[in-house]
Amino acid sequence: MPTAQTVTLVSTIPSGLPEPSHFSIVSSDVTTSNLETGSFVLQTLCMSADPYLRSGLKTGDVPRPLSGFIVGKVTASNSEKYPVNNIIGAALPFSTLHLLSEEKISKTISWDLTPHITEEDATLGLGVLGMPGATAYGGFIDVLRPQEGETLFVSSAAGAVGSMVGQIAKNVKGCKVIGSCGGPEKNAIVKDKFGFDDCIDYKTIKGAEELTKVLEEKSEGGINMYFENVGGMHFEAAMNTLKPHGRVAICGCISRYNDDSATPKLNTIDISKMIYTFQRVEGFVCMPWLSGARGKFLEDMNEWRKEGKVGCEQWVVEGIEKWPEAFQALFTGKNTGKVCVKIG
Amino acid sequence: MPTAQTVTLVSTIPSGLPEPSHFSIVSSDVTTSNLETGSFVLQTLCMSADPYLRSGLKTGDVPRPLSGFIVGKVTASNSEKYPVNNIIGAALPFSTLHLLSEEKISKTISWDLTPHITEEDATLGLGVLGMPGATAYGGFIDVLRPQEGETLFVSSAAGAVGSMVGQIAKNVKGCKVIGSCGGPEKNAIVKDKFGFDDCIDYKTIKGAEELTKVLEEKSEGGINMYFENVGGMHFEAAMNTLKPHGRVAICGCISRYNDDSATPKLNTIDISKMIYTFQRVEGFVCMPWLSGARGKFLEDMNEWRKEGKVGCEQWVVEGIEKWPEAFQALFTGKNTGKVCVKIG
The missing domain is CATH 3.90.180.10 (Medium-chain alcohol dehydrogenases, catalytic domain)
Structure with a gap:
């Protein structure tokens, strides 16, 4: 046996x-x-x-x-x-x-x-063809719904999910991509290896206000999309720099990794700023795309992988x-x- | 001349x-x-x-x-x-x-x-066929995207927008509708005249925690949609009771009415709760529907008006x-x- x-x-x-x-x-x-x-x-x-x-x-x-x-x-x-x-x-x-x-x-x-x-x-x-790939694909393609030429901000940019989001945005959808991750080594990888236009070392940033300023400069006036992996000052800075019709996708497959306390992670939000700007904040996990219930994750990602556009x-x-x-x-x-x- | x-x-x-x-x-x-x-x-x-x-x-x-x-x-x-x-x-x-x-x-x-x-x-x-109608129509039909049998919560329920949202939800889309407004007279109108299933007199409620409790009871375990007209404790109580796949539409045509200070109205939000629940918060104003750029506002609302389903x-x-x-x-x-x- x-x-x-x-x-x-x-x-x-x-x-x-x-x-x-x-x-x-x-x-x-x-x-x-x-x-x-x-x-x-x-x-x-x-x-x-x-x-x-x-x-x-x-x-x-x-x-x-x-x-x-x-x-x-x-x-x-x-x-x-x-x-x-x-x-x-x-x-x-x-x-x-x-x-x-x-x-x-x-x-x-x-x-x-x-x-x-x-x-x-x-x-x-x-x-690429598993949980991190489906998270990147579903969140970027179907939750953020990118338009060519738009600017995307991605936290945890050196991670499996964040790096694939940036690569899809840059190499498949023609977006400008700004990442955030911790430390100069990861920053270099994000720019040199994953091809992001720019990257912020969040360890050098003191809080949401400073991150807002840096993000405004790097995005030249605002972002259209934010792929949220971490919460905290990243979320608030992203909301502060989000342009009209901007979208924020809140990703589950990373944020829970270090979720080792029962304390809810509260952010502040000014919902009145979302009204005239038609802004949207939406949570998601990879399951519908990974299971095939939604979208063409496996087909699309495998094609992009073969074309050298997206790797993990x-x-x-x-x-x-x-x-x-x-x-x-x-x-x-x-x-x-x-x-x-x-x-x- | x-x-x-x-x-x-x-x-x-x-x-x-x-x-x-x-x-x-x-x-x-x-x-x-x-x-x-x-x-x-x-x-x-x-x-x-x-x-x-x-x-x-x-x-x-x-x-x-x-x-x-x-x-x-x-x-x-x-x-x-x-x-x-x-x-x-x-x-x-x-x-x-x-x-x-x-x-x-x-x-x-x-x-x-x-x-x-x-x-x-x-x-x-x-x-019905103007700004309040287009706000109710666009926000409910295209932002909240109701399913029959779902439960909707509406603030400012006695107002032009709120009352029409509730009527469309109840009489056109077959939803359960809970309103909120100030004072027993308005409460009676919302229930008796506009046909809401239930209504909360927010003037009798002390804060978000109490409103959450009342809303949980009245909705029998949670709401699927919230049509936001006011902010503050209403938003927080709605987020607290929002079910998986729940949606919140943040409406512009009311909230700015009393917006007589430059101070941003900050709410707290626990975005980590939106992830596994696929929840969505989205701002909008009536313009795309009123102008006809989006949806069939005039055709639909006029038909519903003639059928006696929606009035203002x-x-x-x-x-x-x-x-x-x-x-x-x-x-x-x-x-x-x-x-x-x-x-x-």
Whole structure:
């Protein structure tokens, strides 16, 4: 009987750096023969490791298996919908092998990568063609609805989502793009590698008032769109410089990463300024685009990727036993780009 | 040569109640013969008097003519676009007679009432088929985008805009409608006359927290839409009770009425709560719908009016010399409904 290995939390981490000792790789048997109608076996090709997982490790029962985004290949099937060799992205336990049914997978988010990538490219399903890609695509294309020549401001510009938003804006939609991120190294990457027109090192800025001034200068009189990843002074400075008919997309897949307190993050807003300007502030998460319920995320992003217009930095490690180290790297800054753990 | 009479401000009103002595009706000659190509004469049938005009009377040169929304009939024309007997709504000086050109009228907002009303019904062009109607229509239909069975909250529910929003929601779109206004008399009107399901007397409410609680009870667990006319605790209570996929339309044509200070009206907002809920906050003014650039405001509202689904209370006085009194009535509460001054 085949064996599945699963990333398992063995001790909770109330605070501080996650260490490999907090995790264990646990083996279990999986029945892959005599599949019932609608059932199939998914072999994991790669797993993600994301900062947002950190807040879920503070409390709860242990040992417990961890879950997140993975890409897998169907290796045995009694399902017409999920035939052998299909490549699928999904939110599932971090296991090397999954016995699934059509019903079971319908209860989580999944997306069919088969027409878009080969097994060798599986890690793309965690980046450009995964959650960060769908967040960038949905938020920019359908929430912000860009017009050519408009000016976009993006916070967390060096991150997977922010960098892809900027690349789509610049290389696909012909916008002017100003980023914000922390530190001169990231600033240089945002400009030189991701091709942003300009970037603000927010660590050198004292507050919303100063950021407003800098943003006004760099945008030469105001921005048309803001892709919000962080809140706080960035939101207020963006609202202060937002032009008539301006839009703000508030993104979920980043802001929750460090959301480790129950205190609501309140901003101030002058709604009377939104009236004559027809301004709009809208929240969203990637799910409708990732699942295909809305838009043509996979088709469009894969085309733009092939054309060299949009890419996502990857930092790949090999082997499920490396998952705990890869996860730790997120908090020590060791990784450069989206962390992907390849499974042998 | 025909004579035009024009409502003229003769002394500024820094504070306090506008008195008839602040105004004068000034006569001037208008050349209505030998019209150039594209020119036409518009005879005013009725004029509006709105609270928003108040803040514009505090300073500036006097004497000066006042402007606002009027409805008029073309009585002489050398314009194919504006033939004789056309009935037009427009933002123009409060004059009984206008010599206009196609170019001149293109620089203000105007809308063609000819297919929709007769001369006798001209005052409809200041209400259901005018600025308040377009504000209610555009904000509700195109900004809030209602679904049948959803729950709407409307502030200033007894006013022209708020009452029409509620009627469209209830009688056209099959929504549940909760209003807010000040005092038991207005509350009764909102429920009995305008047919709202429920109404909150905000004068009995201490703050956003209490209003949130009341709104949660009355809506039985949350609202889907909020039509914002006032700001302050209403906005915050609405955001607190807004359901997933909820929308807030921030309306311009009311909130500026009492906007007599330069101090921005700041609200607090927890944008992180808008993310996983896909919530949207959007500002707007009536212009695109009133001008016909967007939607089918005149067609739809006139049909709903004829079917008895949407109406607007009118308080009609006769004669341009009564305009100053009618304007004063807005601030003493003497009027019941939209103030219209009919011109002989």
